[in-house]
Amino acid sequence: MTRCRLCGSAALASVVDLGATPPCESFLAADQLDQPEPAYPLHLRVCTDCWLAQIPPLITPEETFKEYAYFSSYSTSWVEHARTFVADAVQRVGLGPDAFVVEVASNDGYLLKHVVDRGIRCLGIEPSVNVGAAARDAGVPTLTEFLSPDTGTAVRAEHGPADLVVANNVYAHIPDVVGFTQGLRALVADDGWVSIEVQHLLTLIEENQYDTIYHEHFQYYTVASATRALASGGLTLVDVELLPTHGGSIRLWARPAEVAGEPTQQVADVLAREKAAGLQELSGYTEFSDRVAKVRRDLLKFLIEAAERGETVVGYGAPGKGNTLLNHCGIRPDLLAYTVDRNPYKHGRFTPGTRIPILPPERIAADRPDYVLVLPWNLRAELVEQLSFVHEWGGRLVFPIPELSIVEVKR
Missing domain, CATH: 3.40.50.720 (NAD(P)-binding Rossmann-like Domain)
Known part of the structure; x- marks a missing residue:
């Protein structure tokens, strides 16, 4: 990897090198145990211009997500997390009976089933054939597709603009962060909302959560780098929530730049925490590799x-x-x-x-x-x-x- 996938800079500094591993969801059947198994370098770097942490895009989303082993509904706490989010979002965004909600990477319908239960029109966009089929079996309308600007435009033309677009635990999973963000903008109404949940690089570094670095996760966000990523598609961050999920996540609330207005004080507070932790300079990353090595030894x-x-x-x-x-x-x-x-x-x-x-x-x-x-x-x-x-x-x-x-x- 020679250039940052967000800003194009060649100023990439090493954070931690985990060697070479197979893709993390490529579970083996018994008849595959005597076959060769590909492994790819897993080396986290950070761009010292825009401060987006990233790994090289050595595998494609198509290789990982067409047939997927992860079904969200098997986690009781995650289903409850989704139910609470839907209840809160209905109030925050003011979703009425005529609203339309789209979730990108909707998995097996674990979240949108709560939208369906409220009688709100919705659509899931899920690239994994097997997981999307499970969502449809559960009564959640689901399109089997990857999000791109063209996909977003086509969904908007067929179904209308979305009052709320949800993208939970997917913003790290796409190498074309700019194209994906443009797809989100194509989906959302001009006065609508986008909600994104993604692991927070701040807690990943502070809590030694290096096992969340894997080939499905192409980038790792601070609020500062996420703000830049959203802007690349015409979206502006207006609020952020700190969540305990996945060891520490951020929920980003964004709107089209034309209607966004000023961000909340919470955005400024989290940006200040990140700066104090040194995540906008190399000093915040230099000891991480040593702490990772200690987890392994222990x-x-x-x-x-x-x-x-x-x-x-x-x-x-x-x-x-x-x-x-x-x-x-x-x-x-x-x-x-x-x-x-x-x-x-x-x-x-x-x-x-x-x-x-x-x-x-x-x-x-x-x-x-x-x-x-x-x-x-x-x-x-x-x-x-x-x-x-x-x-x-x-x-x-x-x-x-x-x-x-x-x-x-x-x-």
């Missing part, structure tokens, strides 16, 4: 010592972020016998690169392991409750991020 030390004591460690969850962690640490089935996941799509498959079996969640209670390594650490509160049953045999939970934490759970 986790490997724990797993090796547990194995030498004859203790069993299994995983919980098979999220994309987990595969960055497993590959960076070089963890194989000798240290992590298997992991489990609530998503049946993943059962009987193996994690990319590390070839760890993925089994149904019931296996934990049957095997009664000494430790359960929780890979979706961002759902800590939800999973501590779900996994409280491991207390019955004295099992404990292990969280690797932001630092190694061993938790005794109680009912």
Whole structure:
């Protein structure tokens, strides 16, 4: 990667190099285990002109998202998060019975089903064929397509302009950030609203959340860099909310530049926090690589010592972020016998690169392991409750991020 994908600058500085890994959602079937498996460099850099953090676009969205393993509805807390967002957005934007809502990267309809339940007209735009089919089966109108300026224009011509366009956890997933933003502008009404949720680079750096760096995530935003990205498509940031999701996210509220007005004080406050953390100069990034290395050393030390004591460690969850962690640490089935996941799509498959079996969640209670390594650490509160049953045999939970934490759970 020689130039910034947002501003075109060649001034790119290294933040952390995680080596080479397979795409994080390329789970393997049993008959693929003896076949070659491609791996791609995973090297985060930051543009010192516009301060957009980014990785090279070595894989295309078409390779990742035409058939996708992630279904949002399998996370109870995420479905509740979506329900709360819809209720709040109805009030904030003033969505009445004649309103129209579009969600980009609408997954299996986890969010728009709440819009459908309110009798509000809506449309999902979801590129994954299998996930979009699940949304339609759930009663959510869904177009199987990637968002581009042409797609946005075509949807607007057929359905009319959207009063609200939602783009949650997708703004990092597209290498053509300018074209995608232009697509959002094409969708939204001239007096409408765009709501975007994306992980906050500030918390990624502060909390060592390096496992959220993977090939699906082409860029990593501060409010400052997101403001510049939105402007590239004719949108202006007017408000921001700080969210706990994914370890720390930002919800960006934007409007067409012509009607946006002045941003709220919250925008100024978050920009000031980012500046104080040094994220608009190289000093804010220089120690991150060392802290990433310590996470790796601590986790490997724990797993090796547990194995030498004859203790069993299994995983919980098979999220994309987990595969960055497993590959960076070089963890194989000798240290992590298997992991489990609530998503049946993943059962009987193996994690990319590390070839760890993925089994149904019931296996934990049957095997009664000494430790359960929780890979979706961002759902800590939800999973501590779900996994409280491991207390019955004295099992404990292990969280690797932001630092190694061993938790005794109680009912």
